[in-house]
Amino acid sequence: GVVVMDYDNRIASLNPSAAKIIGILSEKAVKGRALAEIREQVLLDLSEIPMHETRTIGLYDGTIYKCSLDSFIDRGFPRPFYLIESLTDELRRAEKKAYEKVIRMISHEVNNTTAGITSTLDTVEKELEGISDTDDMRQVMQVCIERCFTMSRFITNFADVVKIPKAELSPVNLNDMIRAMIRFMEVLCINRNIRLSFHAHDERLPVQIDAALFEQVVLNIIKNSVESIGADGEIVITTSAHPSVLEIADNGKGISKQVEKKLFNPFFSTKPAGQGIGMLFIREVLSQHDCHYSLRTYPDGWTRFVIQFNKQ
Incomplete structure (x- = not known):
């Protein structure tokens, strides 16, 4: 992705790839504005990168970008531009x-x-x-x-x-799988007075997954939500279609912006005795399934783990 600035260091233009990475819907929304003015509205904050330097920036979905600030000569004067390259894979x-x-x-x-x-x-x-x-x-x-x-x-x-086995994909109805797991997941919640609810999409949601591996992913996410809440809270599981999406939300203590970027790093944990194995397992299994995923706390205070399945 490329973001070109004007002589006053305000956004002059950006290509579609940069818009998608940064997280804006249209160029008009940011054109003429300084990066520092929109840092709270975008996914990728480029405003702190010094001229002629490169920074590696991680996002809450585990993606990592190499971001560089350089300049080119336009009508005899230097104009800055940002180059954004994906390093995740x-x-x-x-x-x-x-x-x-x-x-x-x-x-x-x-x-x-x-x-x-x-x-x-x-x-x-x-x-x-x-x-x-x-x-x-x-x-x-x-x-x-x-x-x-x-x-x-x-x-x-x-x-x-x-030793995570290679995913053996087969057609599974996502709603049926979650319903079958609810009773076991309720056991994790009931002793802590945590309410667990499932809002299934009306349509049948066929997805190609390894059911055994994916069930373990869901259980790990629920376990993390339970530990984040501690006691007296709520976990809401939601499915939606077009594309097929699974969302697990909780009203626990939330995740800071600093921690968001490290969540999917190998063996990173916020728990005193944590090993970071659970999140690494989740990352590896979801990557095998070619899912898009993200984990962060939203302005309404709810933390949402969102998993989007590719078109089957």
């Missing part, structure tokens, strides 16, 4: 390759080490069974063994992200 491929290699290496080393330690501790603990005054020592060894198992489970969670 390229960066994600590089990211995935890097974290898969690191996770495999760490998983191999940790599991081999903990297996040796637990085996040794177990043997020593059994040898101490017939010796008096060794109860405290045996208890300590049991604690160490349990810690080794915990560490192994911890690293296995990361390894599982690398």
Whole structure:
């Protein structure tokens, strides 16, 4: 996308690609205005980029753009312009390759080490069974063994992200799938006094998905909504057609603008003990399904995870 400024550093023109990326409906809405004036109305804020420099900017839907500010000579005077290039696919491929290699290496080393330690501790603990005054020592060894198992489970969670199976797509009625999941999802909500409701579109909504993987995505999103609310709140699931869209909204504590841009980064989490695995799983599965998705808190205070399915 390209945004061309006038001599007073106001928007003179922009191409359709730039308009789509920035998030404006028409050139008329922004023509003649400074970028700083419209920063609250657009998805991509370019106003802080210094001349002849490049910045990488991430959005709430996980997309990443390389944004550059440069100039060209027009009638003897420099005119600034912004060049916006998508880096999402390229960066994600590089990211995935890097974290898969690191996770495999760490998983191999940790599991081999903990297996040796637990085996040794177990043997020593059994040898101490017939010796008096060794109860405290045996208890300590049991604690160490349990810690080794915990560490192994911890690293296995990361390894599982690398092993996400390839999606096997088949036709599924989106409304029927959500209805079948409602009872289980209600269990997550009832003890916290969270109201869960489903507003299904009247039409049948056939989508091509891997039902097992997609159900796990929905459950992860609902779980995040429940944790965001804590207690006494509401989660609303909505489907719509043309195109087929699934929206999961909650009135929890919301997401800040700073956090929005990092939500789909590998292993990023806002939770004190979080590992960021759930959001990474969601990102990978939705990417496999070629879905467009976004997660952010809107001015009305509701946080919405929106998943749009490509035309089937």
